[in-house]
Structure formats: C-alpha cells, structure tokens
Amino acid sequence: MTDAADYRKESRTRWGAAAKGWAAQAEAMGRTTMPVSVWMVDALGLQPGYEVLELAAGTGEVGFLAAEQIAPTGTLISSDFAPEMITVAQARAEKLGITNVRFRQIDAESIDQPAASLDGVLCRWGYMLMADPEAALRETRRILKQGARLALAAWAGPAENPWASLPMGELVERGHVERPEPGAPGQFRWARPGTIEEHLDAAGFTDYEVDTVDFANVYPSVDAWVDTNRDCSMMLRTALDRLDPAEREDVLAAIREKALPFVREDGSAVVPARSWVAAAAA
Numbered sequence: 001m002t003d004a005a006d007y008r009k010e011s012r013t014r015w016g017a018a019a020k021g022w023a024a025q026a027e028a029m030g031r032t033t034m035p036v037s038v039w040m041v042d043a044l045g046l047q048p049g050y051e052v053l054e055l056a057a058g059t060g061e062v063g064f065l066a067a068e069q070i071a072p073t074g075t076l077i078s079s080d081f082a083p084e085m086i087t088v089a090q091a092r093a094e095k096l097g098i099t100n101v102r103f104r105q106i107d108a109e110s111i112d113q114p115a116a117s118l119d120g121v122l123c124r125w126g127y128m129l130m131a132d133p134e135a136a137l138r139e140t141r142r143i144l145k146q147g148a149r150l151a152l153a154a155w156a157g158p159a160e161n162p163w164a165s166l167p168m169g170e171l172v173e174r175g176h177v178e179r180p181e182p183g184a185p186g187q188f189r190w191a192r193p194g195t196i197e198e199h200l201d202a203a204g205f206t207d208y209e210v211d212t213v214d215f216a217n218v219y220p221s222v223d224a225w226v227d228t229n230r231d232c233s234m235m236l237r238t239a240l241d242r243l244d245p246a247e248r249e250d251v252l253a254a255i256r257e258k259a260l261p262f263v264r265e266d267g268s269a270v271v272p273a274r275s276w277v278a279a280a281a282a
Helices: 004-032 034-044 061-070 083-096 133-143 162-173 195-202 222-232 234-242 245-258
Strands: 051-054 075-080 101-105 118-124 144-155 206-219 269-281
Touching (some): 004 061, 004 206, 004 234, 051 061, 061 075, 061 083, 061 101, 075 083, 083 101, 118 133, 133 195, 144 195, 162 234, 162 269, 195 206, 206 222, 222 245
Parallel strands (some): 051 118, 075 101
Antiparallel strands (some): 144 269
16 A cells, blocks of 8 residues: 555656646646536535635636636635646636636645635545545535535546546556556545545535536547547556557557547547536535
8 A cells, every 4th residue: 555645745746747738638628527617616606705715726727617706806726736737727827817816735635724714615536536535625624614615526437437447447457557456546536426425424514415427528539539648647648658669559559449439430539428526515
C-alpha cells in the first residue's frame, strides 16, 4: 500500500506535469462535460453575493459557471493543489473576462479557510483521487455555512466509461500498468453505487441527492481519442512512452480494434461517459 504522504507528493507532481495537456484540451473538455458542470452549479442554488469555493478546480470551468451566477458582488475562490493548474485556470479566466475570482493553492484535506464561511463548494472528479477523501469532506463541511451546499462529481464504473477504461485497460491487460488496488485513490474508486452516500453520511452531510449524468466524448478519430487521453493522463502517457516503438504500435492497433464499436463511417469516434453527481447540505 502506498504511503499517503508519498502518494500526495507524487500526485501533485503528476497533476503539475499534466497541466499543459489539460490547458490544450480545456475548451473541448469544457463543452463535452458541460452537462455535469451545469448539474453541479444548479444544485448549489446560487445567488448574487455568494462566496463559493471550487476544490481541485483544474482548468476552472465549473467554478467559472458559478462565478457568473454570483456576480457582481459574489466571489469565486478557484483552487487546486498543483500550482501549474492554477496558472492554467488564471489564464482561462482572463481570456473569458471573469473578474470576480481569486486563485489559491489549497489541499482539500486541510483547507485554510475559516469555519462556516462559505455559501457553496464545488468539486468535480476530485475527492476519489485524494489520499483521504473523508478528511477532505469533513473539511468541506467545516468551511460551509450551516445549510450551505456541496456539489460533487465522481466517475461511474469502467464499463460506463470506455473513453478512459478501454485504452488504459489494454495497457493493464498487457502488464504495462499495474491494476489499481481496491479502495486505492483512482478514477473509479467511488464507482460502486452507495459509495458517495456512505462518504457524505460519514462526514456529517445531510439532505443529499445522488444522480447520474450521461454524455458523449466525440473524437475525430480513434488516434485522436488516444492523444486526448495522453494529454490529460500522465499515467497513460508515461506507460505508452516507456514502450519500444513496435510494442507501442501493437498496443495502439489493439486499441483501434477494440474501439471499432464506437467508430462512425467517417472515422470519428463517439464514446459514452457516465458520471455520478451529488449535492448535500452542511
């Protein structure tokens, strides 16, 4: 089992290294994942003047939607634990003309924010990747005003998300990537039905609702699908880069073959995705 401190350090390094790829994919990803972002922001019931924190914000798009709803007097705190990601989000906010936002480096497991000080918290696809997600949820509840809401997202299972599980699964099957330990931090750690409710309950949240949102990733080709994942997943990029050219091409050929059910006549690929979404009151 990986030591939690080592995992946090490695994770911060990995996400910092991925920031450039996420910046390149930010606009396309923002459009594709908009159904999840809209569900989360709507679930907070925001009003102008609210102060809202986004944890593990990455390129920032969920929080930027919230910033529009709390303007002109409300403030978004856009945060990530990787400074390189914060730099990407700052550049995007400037480009989009969003001015009611502050950027902070925050580790969600230990949030430097006064108790009962915020009107809402957003965290899309973040908690399940953390070393101690329950500590992060307890911290989230601590900083929310009584009755204020958290909205989060976590991925459903690999079968519902072939956009991620198909390329990585090929590498796992061939022994190029270790199969994740059950319960270890990872994309599908909260996939099992009931897991989110258990964590919210343990952290003291009430009045929670959990749902799923389906959307589709559309890629110009299967190779573009793999390239997009390489941009956003350092694990996939590193695993592919380590292979000798012949083995890498063999892996890519196998992925292309398994991807055929998702490929249209023009060569583009439409690949389903499913995310859990949840909201709860502090």
